[in-house]
Amino acid sequence: MDVLSDVITVARTGRPRSAYVRWHAPWGQQFASVPGSAGFQVILEGSCWLLSPPAAPLRLGAGDVLFVPHGRGHTLADNPATAVTVPACAPDDPELPESCASDSVGQLGRDGPVTVVLCGAYQLDPSRTHPLLLTMPDLIHLPADPGRHPELLAAVQLLAAETGSPRLGTSATVPALLDTLLMYILRIWLAEQPTHGSTTGWAAALNDPAVTAALHAVHRDPAAPWTVAKLAAEAGLSRAAFARRFSALIGQPPLGYLTWWRLTMAARLLQATQAPLRSIAAQVGYTSEFAFANAFKRTHGLAPGAYRRRS
Structure with a gap:
């Protein structure tokens, strides 16, 4: 696995x-x-306005993508002056009823000009949210630009076809396409961030070959017995130079990030599997179940067993 x-x-x-x-x-x-969620809207046909005070209304056209990484509330309308209602089915709510599942096709309004929108939502675990997402702004607008982002356009078109006309296999296809769309959104946003002269932030870190090499090593094999010297070798730098560069860009020292990532992975494994604690401890780089339990409780506030039962 890689960082993104x-x-x-x-x-x-x-x-x-x-x-x-x-x-x-x-x-x-x-x-x-909706705290603890991430959502997006893609304008497939027609146009509308994004209303998100205190920012001025923003017109969105066909092909535009709106990404909401932190679940911030906002409004879409055909006109800034239109009265806003809250329908019973809000597509970015992670607690959607089954009638609004991935094969949902809805129709609202009267008989005026048509706007077709593809809405999507992810429910996130705040305790496992990667700092990359935390550094993103509340609302991200990616204007339609097929010449610059053909892969994004292709993902949107495939999703529109599957959700607009559900057929055999749609239930399996849509989640994979949603992940693909989200990946392209993140790639494009990172690529468009100014990195020249920047000394901090994930956009700068993922555009730094040395730091990226070390991050990929950690994510590829979190259980390896990493030291600052070994990660510096992955980065092709001296130990001191690597530690300074990593800390400046990421905002924490290399081994601090390694520990956070190991325990984040452990939290996911505790929720998603029934693997024994000793097995999870080994998968994330702890040779002692006791040491793993102590480290996990310091980070998550609960012992691993209690965390699993609560989940």
């Missing part, structure tokens, strides 16, 4: 949800704030 793949895999809980909705003007939909 793990950002999605580790933080997500449950099944991603999506809905394909046709809105006929006049319409307005409020998406309530």
Whole structure:
């Protein structure tokens, strides 16, 4: 696994949800704030306005993507002056009823011009959210630009086809396509961040070959007996130079990040599997179950067994 793949895999809980909705003007939909979630809207046809005070209204057109990494509330409407209602089925709510599952096709509004929107949502575990997601702004707008982002356009078109006309295999296809779309959104956002002269932040870190090599090594094999010297060798730097560069970009020292990642992986394994504690401890680099339990409790506030029972 690489860092960006793990950002999605580790933080997500449950099944991603999506809905394909046709809105006929006049319409307005409020998406309530849902902490512990990430959502997106893709404008497939027509246009609408993003209303997110105190920012000025923003017009969205076909092909535009709106990503909401922290579940912030916002509103979409055919016109900034349209009265906004809150429908019973809000597609970015992680607690959607089954009628709004990934094969949902809805139609709202009257008989005015049509706007077609693909909505999706992920439920995230705050205790496992990667710091890369935490550094992202509340709302990210990626304007339609097929020439620059053909892979994003392809993912959107495939999702629109599956959710707009469900068929055999759609239930298996849509979650994979949602993950693909999210991956492309993250790639594009990272690539567009200014890194020249930047000394901190994940965008700068993932554009630094030395730090990226060390991060990939940790994510590829978290159980390895890593030391600062071994990670520096992966990065091709001296121990001191590597430690300074890693800490400056990531915001914590190399072994601090390694410990956080190991215990984040352990939390996921405790929730997703019934593996014995000694097996999980070994998978994340602890030779002693006792040492693992102490480290886990310091980070998560619960012993591993209690954490699993609560989950």
